Amino acid sequence: QQQVRQSPQSLTVWEGETAILNCSYENSAFDYFPWYQQFPGEGPALLISILSVSNKKEDGRFTIFFNKREKKLSLHIADSQPGDSATYFCAARDTGYQNFYFGKGTSLTVIP
Amino acid sequence: EAAVTQSPRNKVAVTGGKVTLSCNQTNNHNNMYWYRQDTGHGLRLIHYSYGAGSTEKGDIPDGYKASRPSQENFSLILELATPSQTSVYFCASGVTTSAETLYFGSGTRLTVL
Numbered sequence: 289q290q291q292v293r294q295s296p297q298s299l300t301v302w303e304g305e306t307a308i309l310n311c312s313y314e315n316s317a318f319d320y321f322p323w324y325q326q327f328p329g330e331g332p333a334l335l336i337s338i339l340s341v342s343n344k345k346e347d348g349r350f351t352i353f354f355n356k357r358e359k360k361l362s363l364h365i366a367d368s369q370p371g372d373s374a375t376y377f378c379a380a381r382d383t384g385y386q387n388f389y390f391g392k393g394t395s396l397t398v399i400p
Numbered sequence: 401e402a403a404v405t406q407s408p409r410n411k412v413a414v415t416g417g418k419v420t421l422s423c424n425q426t427n428n429h430n431n432m433y434w435y436r437q438d439t440g441h442g443l444r445l446i447h448y449s450y451g452a453g454s455t456e457k458g459d460i461p462d463g464y465k466a467s468r469p470s471q472e473n474f475s476l477i478l479e480l481a482t483p484s485q486t487s488v489y490f491c492a493s494g495v496t497t498s499a500e501t502l503y504f505g506s507g508t509r510l511t512v513l
Contacts, residue, residue: 320499331404331490331504332443339499377442381500387458388502390435392442 291315292380294391302399307365309394311378316359318380318389323352323363326375326393335376336363368398403427406491406505413512419478421508423491431494432474433502434458434466436487443490449474450496481512 295310311321322337338345338352338361345352349368354361365372378391404425413419425432433448445458447466455466463485465477474493478485488509492502 322499322501324502324504329506331492331506332502333504334501337499337501387445387448388433390443392440 290392291318291389292378292391294376294378294394296394297392298395298397300397300399301368303368303370305368307368307372307396307398309363309365309376309378309396310360311362311391312358312360313380313389314359315380315382315389317382317384319383320381321352321354321361322379322388323350324377324379324390326377332377365396368396370398370400372396373398404491404493404503404505406489406508408508409506410509411511413478413481413510415482415512417481417512419481419485419510419512421476421478421489421491421510423474423476423505424472425474425491425493425503426472427493427503428471429493429495429503430471431496431500432468433492433494434464434474434476435490435492436460437490437507438487446476446489481510483512486510486512 301307319340323335324332325335326332336347349366351364375393434446435443449468467475491505494500494502
């Protein structure tokens with residue numbers, strides 16, 4: 289059973305556009321949602337994260353919008369750059385500090 | 401910057417052989433994790449550890465063992481490797497907080513023939 293779902297599987301945007309990556313989850317006990325960025329041949333690296341007490345988190349061009357009632361969140365990448373081309377993973381963890389659950393990822397391509 | 405080093409970077413093994421993947425972290429993190437990454441599945445947790453001497457089963461532990469002999473080292477052991485274990489394996493470390501960051505290594509690409 290997939291605990292964390294991501295869509296779309298792949299996304300292509302033009303340079304300068306805003307890319308929107310979606311994530312949803314099933315377990316209402318999840319309270320921490322990090323997003324990881326992975327370039328080919330490398331391990332994932334934390335990009336930005338949000339706790340469920342917040343509905344928005346910004347870090348430069350990256351913004352997470354969180355809707356606890358609908359169990360959905362999204363990552364917005366403003367002014368997308370070719371260097372943002374990577375795979376993005378949404379993850380979730382519950383209040384008991386147990387394991388992280390990862391989505392299957394969204395592959396983002398930014399065309400110059 | 402957290403440093404997690406995996407070895408080997410690439411490994412080819414034969415079916416039925418024993419494979420050991422190694423991971424070392426130099427940041428004194430209590431938690432260490434082993435994930436595998438496959439196309440269409442994302443990252444799936446195999447084993448994890450909360451400190452030296454402890455290992456716990458993750459979501460897909462069958463066919464794998466883990467060993468945490470020290471705070472710094474965490475190994476993944478495939479006693480009888482099978483072609484279905486062909487994958488990219490990632491080790492990660494972290495500290496238990498409400499907003500834990502996982503620091504990943506660069507991965508080991510394992511091919512079982």
